[in-house]
Amino acid sequence: MNLPILLFGIVLSTFYGALFHFWKGGSILRLGILVGASWVGFWVGHFIGDIAHITFWAVGALNTGMATVGSGIFLLLGDWLSLVEIKKK
8 A cells, every 4th residue: 555545545534534523513522533433444444345355436455435334333433432421429
């Protein structure tokens, strides 16, 4: 994987996280959580697609389809986890 593909993946996953935050709303901390979750999910989805030989919407060496699915799953998990409130006694 070369540098332009890596940068494209970072930009695309950041866009997914920011778009999800725009849709759901929240604080700047929540934006950081969602963008981080999107980054992790994007690359996990890409590598799982490579290992399982599942490829769609490929852009060069980047398995954009599976990466997008992974990003979406991690964004939903990050959203759910960010709603948990810790109660102090």
